[in-house]
Amino acid sequence: MYSPIFMCGKFITQLSNIDNDQINEDVLLRKNMKLDDDETAGNTFTEDSYYPETEACSKLIQEVDKVIQEKINKYFSTYNQWAHILEPNESTMIHTHDSPGLPSHLSWVYYSKTEPNCGNIVWQTTIHNKMISMEETPKVGTLIVFPNWMPHFTKKNISNDIRISISGNAKADEKDYGNIMKDPGGLFEVVGHAG
Numbered sequence: 001m002y003s004p005i006f007m008c009g010k011f012i013t014q015l016s017n018i019d020n021d022q023i024n025e026d027v028l029l030r031k032n033m034k035l036d037d038d039e040t041a042g043n044t045f046t047e048d049s050y051y052p053e054t055e056a057c058s059k060l061i062q063e064v065d066k067v068i069q070e071k072i073n074k075y076f077s078t079y080n081q082w083a084h085i086l087e088p089n090e091s092t093m094i095h096t097h098d099s100p101g102l103p104s105h106l107s108w109v110y111y112s113k114t115e116p117n118c119g120n121i122v123w124q125t126t127i128h129n130k131m132i133s134m135e136e137t138p139k140v141g142t143l144i145v146f147p148n149w150m151p152h153f154t155k156k157n158i159s160n161d162i163r164i165s166i167s168g169n170a171k172a173d174e175k176d177y178g179n180i181m182k183d184p185g186g187l188f189e190v191v192g193h194a195g
């Protein structure tokens with residue numbers, strides 16, 4: 001019989017009933033409110049902007065959490081979120097969403113504005129000396145959930161327009177850790193099975 005030595009994955013679905021035009025308008029109003037203004041800090045917070053708490057933006061978070069809870073694990077919900085506006089000729093540095101002290105959990109990205117060649121998301125990691133790389137072409141309405149520890153970057157936007165994505169992280173309360181071990185749903189298919 002087969003059993004994994006190691007496997008992890010991503011969950012992809014298409015969201016409908018999201019007002020992408022309104023989200024884009026709301027996000028662009030906050031365009032210059034970056035999570036970190038220090039360009040020399042060497043992290044990706046200078047590339048991320050605050051996520052507005054408007055009706056359209058809040059509805060997206062509710063819909064993302066509904067998918068996570070119905071399809072992956074019912075104890076998980078989003079605890080932070082931000083917007084990412086990628087201008088033509090920009091790319092995003094490789095990074096993870098790892099939080100020191102927290103167990104592996106879920107990260108997600110949703111695309112509200114894309115163009116052909118606006119920059120694929122690429123996940124890249126190594127197991128010993130084997131390089132593992134996988135990418136997806138962003139499309140409006142696509143939600144991708146992936147392991148928070150998985151390194152990823154965005155290829156250069158070579159379209160003539162901006163690309164807008166919303167990202168977040170989802171975790172469970174510590175009081176539910178025991179319940180999760182009893183009823184993990186699809187959690188370990190995303191964050192990883194070892195053994």
Ligand SMILES: [Fe+2]
Nearest residue numbers: 095097152167
């Ligand atoms: Fe990211």
